[in-house]
Amino acid sequence: MGEPGIKTTAIGRVAPIGDDAEGSPLSSSSPVHAAPEVVGTTTADEIEESKTGMFAYMKTRNFYIVLLLGQVLSLCVTGTNTFSGLLSAIPFSIPAFQTLWNYILLNIVYTSFTLYKYGWKKYIHVITHDGWKYIILAFLDVEGNYFVVLAYRYTTILSAQLINFWAIVIVVTISFLILRVRYHPTQILGIIICIGGVGILIGSDHITQGSSFSGVTGSNQLKGDLFALLGATFYGLSNVAEEFLVSKKPLYEVVGQLGFWGMFISGAMTGIFDRPQYASSIWNDGKVGGYLTGYTLLLFIFYSGAPILFRLSSAAFFNLSLLTGNFWGTAIGVKVFHLKIHWMYPIAFVAIVVGHVIYYLGKSILGEARKPWLGRNQERGVSGVGTARRRVERGSELAV
Template sequence: MDDYRKTAIDENAGVTTQVTAGSRDYGADDETAINQAVGQGLHQIEAQKTHWYSYFTTKEFWIALAVGQLLALCQTATNTFSSFLAINGNSVPAFQSLFTYILLSIIYLSYALYSYGPRKWLGILWKDGWKYLILSFFDVEGNYFTVLAYRYTNQLSAQLINFWAIVVVVILSFLLLRVRYKLFQILGILVACGGMGILLGSDYIQGNNTREAEDLLKGDLFALVGATCYGLTNTFEEWLVSKRPMYEVLGFMGLFGMIIIGVQAAIFDRHSFQQATWNGSVGGWMTGFTLALCLFYSVVPLLLRIASAAFFNISLLTGNFWGTIIGIHVFGYAVHFLYPIAFVCIILGLVVYFLAGSMLGESKKPWLGENQEGGVVGIGTAKRKALNLAKKQGFAPGGATV
């Protein structure tokens, strides 16, 4: 959870409101002083003498790497529970995701209402609700169309098309968020994608993903729509969590996602729901799916702050490796010798991505301004790191705690 309670600037009205930082309230003058302190902190961090490996010595790199693999494991867990449900005749993709959005609402929407108060929360809903509605729509449809694609096409085809999500993120970040990718970042993405290619190639050699598909063209189109929605969601969410508290973003995603997925479940899953088998095992798999996906949603904003939507997407490429490890023990899969090589290539791509980077990595977002004045002082942000340094060196406003 973020450590501050109020946002400093109302961008539309141009009015500065009070900021709670520790036990002291800050107005316009103090907010300017805080931004100046952040600027000095950022300058000192970026002025440090660096080597090509310097970012690897920071805790932020190892946190980003670990969080990326945690998310890949969460995704693998949701896929595993979905497989159990599908094998036992319970193909209700919209309905099984509904409980995740309900849980997100219970946790984060409740905290947002407590933190802001009902009146201020309603003001945010009125002013920014449309942004969260769009984010939730793309998120829900990404989940829905990806699951739907596997009903018509084979796994190999769907996984190849999922690479499109990385392309969408890179293009949108470049055009809309003014992100400028360095040579090593592009190389890292290519190396990681090459590792994924080896993984898919080994699946093809073994025949793991060559089952007959019901309608390849329809399935591939659904996979393409799902991957596009994922790319839009990841980029938009990175922009939002850099400017707003994580609990606010997740709370609104839970609220709007619950409404959208609920309507879809009532329309499209009604027939499947009536034919599904319901017992204790199904309840356990649904619970596991919900908890794993809720953890996934809860951790994603942290990685988007420390790193980026692009790093997040290439981190998820290792999910196929973790899925195979589970498949060996649960579904009796056999492992091809190329699997470990593929995993090493993907991890190597993640490392190459941060070669010759600054000590801030990707936590300094270009769309927030030179001193990150448009950003939130929250966990994982460059603004928080710079303000902490300013506090230690005594040039932050007295009493500011982050």
């Protein structure tokens, strides 16, 4: 039933609306609470046709929320990379162990909330029916984190640039082939401009002979870059998988399951692959605990905000947003690691920001929140924070 003063939508005519703020009646794990009510006529098409033009999406508040949230996440990644560099300098580099605590924290917070919302019976149903999907997601994510932390053992700036660049290639390709996402010409242009900005960063890094947090060059730098490419491949695959899942399931279920299975996978990896690093790492340095805590908290914020950005925009724009992390990382590196900023860095930063804006030229007022795999009125998706379905149901600009 529609709320007072708010138009009930087309979705309300074809599907029962539950009382769970993050539950979809068409989700396999969501119960039905009420019968459908046949009132209202608003559809996703009508919303998109209400405001047209080249700058339609850029005139909405959601556009600025997407830009801001993207940069918050970019700063989180920059912070985690900084802590990884500081830990490596101690030296303390145990890749799977380092990220294990993030999965434990995600599991404690989000699985507890999922149990509160679902109860044990429904939670067991999620594990038995959808657990395999979350195991795949967690595996991809854990491997991405593992190889990226390995890359930062060799701490090349080029590694960070390769991670973001290659992840974009993977995300765009998989989204196009599997999720049937079709990119607007301005989106392709925006991606090209952003990648051009990355090219400028790579060129400046080459000019400065591969500056790095610890001065590592040569074969070790190549090894770090190869680890970065492998980690970026896993990241790209996990980003697409997470965008798909959070568009169909409640956020707390997806993130909770990611933390639950990631905890076991990461724990197994640290027991199998990290054993040599336990002996060679320094444990009695008081800074280790502080750096690990900072790293874990920033990752927790990142994992909490990323699903919302996946809903409001896409895995492609998510990775474009992270490209600015190279600039933020260098800015931090000047203070922390005494790096020198090359004059080409500000040019690259401006190019990436311009690419972000051009990316959304020509998009409708729903932007990328309207997912092609969820149906014309997003009826196969969840009604939750950042989704186009909630926008259709409530008729308000902010899908929250």
